Amino acid sequence: MTTFSSPAHGAGSAAHEFPGRNGPTATTEADPHRVGPVRTEFAPDHDGDPDPGEIVWTWVPYEENDGRGKDRPVLVVAREEQGTLLAVQLSSKRHDRDADWVALGQGPWDREGRDSWIAVDRVIRLHEQGMRREACALDRGRFNLVVNRLRERYGWS
Numbered sequence: 681m682t683t684f685s686s687p688a689h690g691a692g693s694a695a696h697e698f699p700g701r702n703g704p705t706a707t708t709e710a711d712p713h714r715v716g717p718v719r720t721e722f723a724p725d726h727d728g729d730p731d732p733g734e735i736v737w738t739w740v741p742y743e744e745n746d747g748r749g750k751d752r753p754v755l756v757v758a759r760e761e762q763g764t765l766l767a768v769q770l771s772s773k774r775h776d777r778d779a780d781w782v783a784l785g786q787g788p789w790d791r792e793g794r795d796s797w798i799a800v801d802r803v804i805r806l807h808e809q810g811m812r813r814e815a816c817a818l819d820r821g822r823f824n825l826v827v828n829r830l831r832e833r834y835g836w837s
Contacts, residue, residue, distance in 0.1 A: 698751050700810030701739035707749075709741065710766060710805040718766060718836040720758045720827040724817035729808050730756045730765055733823050735789045735815040738806050740769055753789045753796075753815055754804055757827055758836070767804045768826065770796045782826050789815040800829045 700707035712718075724733035734756050741749040754767035772794040775781035780801035786793050830836055 698739040699812050700806055701749065705807035705810040707738045707740055707804055707806045707810050709743070709745070710803045712766075712803040712830075712834040712836075715760065715766065715803070715805075718758050718760075718834070720830065720836055722820050722823050726817070730767075730806065730811045732756050732758055732765070733820070734817050735770065735787070736767070736806075737812040737815060738767075738804075738810055739812075740804060743802065751812065754806065755798055755818060755823070755826060756806075757823075757830060760805075764805050764807055767806055768798050768800060768830070769802065769804060770798055772796055775799075782829050784818075784822055784826075787816060787818070798826050800826070800833055803830075803834075 699705065720732065722733040723731050725731045730736045735753045736756060737751060737753055739749050740752050740754065753770045755770065756765050756767045758766040760766060770784065770789065772790055774795075775797040776783070781797040781799055784796045784798050786795055790796060
């Protein structure tokens with residue numbers, strides 16, 4: 681696993697500190713059944729831009745879609761034809777035996793070294809300009825665990 685940099689936390693800071701929170705590059709929820717053909721790929725590149733296989737930090741709206749959200753890590757799993765990216769969110773909250781989550785283990789995206797899980801029941805669409813920071817490239821084995829679950833669930837390739 682390649683570490684890029686570790687982001688600062690804090691959902692209470694000014695909106696301008698959270699790319700992806702507002703405007704045309706806002707991070708949104710995507711309907712995984714209606715995004716069209718999705719080709720997942722493992723293509724991390726330490727270039728400052730989000731790439732499939734990387735965990736990046738962006739503003740993620742809460743599921744209630746009421747304007748609230750949180751700056752959090754997401755795993756980029758695919759690049760869409762229009763240039764946006766599809767990602768799934770991470771959580772340090774335990775989700776053992778929950779079919780909607782994949783155990784990821786520990787990684788440099790969490791400063792406290794906690795185990796993480798990835799939600800496969802919610803797909804996030806982000807823009808390159810809506811990403812705050814690269815955290816790290818996930819290893820191919822754990823990336824494949826996640827995308828295989830997404831492929832099974834949504835019929836992606």
